[in-house]
Amino acid sequence: MSDISKIMIMMRKAPYGTIYSFEGLESVLIMGAYEQDITIIFVDDGVYSIKKGMDTSAAGIKDFSPTFRVLEMYDIEKLYVDKESMEARGLTADDLIVGAEVVDTETITKLMEEQDVVLPF
Amino acid sequence: MLHLVNRSPYVSTSLDSCVKFAKKGSPILLIEDAVYGAMAGTALEKKMESIMKDFTVYALKEDLLARGVTNVIAGIKEVDYTGFVELIEEHKPTTWT
Numbered sequence: 001m002s003d004i005s006k007i008m009i010m011m012r013k014a015p016y017g018t019i020y021s022f023e024g025l026e027s028v029l030i031m032g033a034y035e036q037d038i039t040i041i042f043v044d045d046g047v048y049s050i051k052k053g054m055d056t057s058a059a060g061i062k063d064f065s066p067t068f069r070v071l072e073m074y075d076i077e078k079l080y081v082d083k084e085s086m087e088a089r090g091l092t093a094d095d096l097i098v099g100a101e102v103v104d105t106e107t108i109t110k111l112m113e114e115q116d117v118v119l120p121f
Numbered sequence: 122m123l124h125l126v127n128r129s130p131y132v133s134t135s136l137d138s139c140v141k142f143a144k145k146g147s148p149i150l151l152i153e154d155a156v157y158g159a160m161a162g163t164a165l166e167k168k169m170e171s172i173m174k175d176f177t178v179y180a181l182k183e184d185l186l187a188r189g190v191t192n193v194i195a196g197i198k199e200v201d202y203t204g205f206v207e208l209i210e211e212h213k214p215t216t217w218t
Binding site: 116117 | 122134141142143213
């Protein structure tokens with residue numbers, strides 16, 4: 001068995017209301033360090049994790065979204081966004097802080113089936 | 122792939138997202154609060170029956186019992202912890218939480 005696993009991180013939660021989104025990002029960084037084949041997908045409220053224009057300074061919480069932009073440095077380049085989730089929230093690809101590929105439901109189903117592991121956050 | 126859903130369908134979109142993205146024909150196992158979706162005679166029964174046309178739906182017996190859900194929608198398969206393990210052995214699992 002290969003040491004490299006195909007791992008999908010499925011981001012389904014908004015960034016600050018729960019710890020899921022932050023933990024998902026942490027997991028990506030850890031697994032990236034072990035040179036695994038990482039795919040990140042943003043669906044449902046997960047798309048809010050990569051929305052432009054967040055300013056958390058007044059709320060007194062940390063904006064961890066800039067980290068999504070440096071994942072390329074960890075050779076993590078497979079980022080996808082669910083088209084329906086994005087459009088339902090009034091967002092377009094231009095509203096996102098990363099150049100994630102916008103894909104339809106069928107593509108996501110196919111991507112999921114190709115993985116060794118799908119981890120939900 | 123085995124799709125585990127653990128949130129009540131009355132408060133969460135977990136089941137909806139599962140059904141949206143899961144490959145047709147896949148097994149869906151309702152556990153924890155998701156088993157409320159398996160109860161017959163509810164506002165969600167028709168939706169569950171529609172889901173069952175595309176997926177094999179299971180509900181975890183121990184969680185049904187714990188919540189007093191005894192009238193399960195016909196066609197939903199009840200599995201116990203042993204059955205849960207058997208499903209995991211057959212399919213790669215993921216969770217919709």
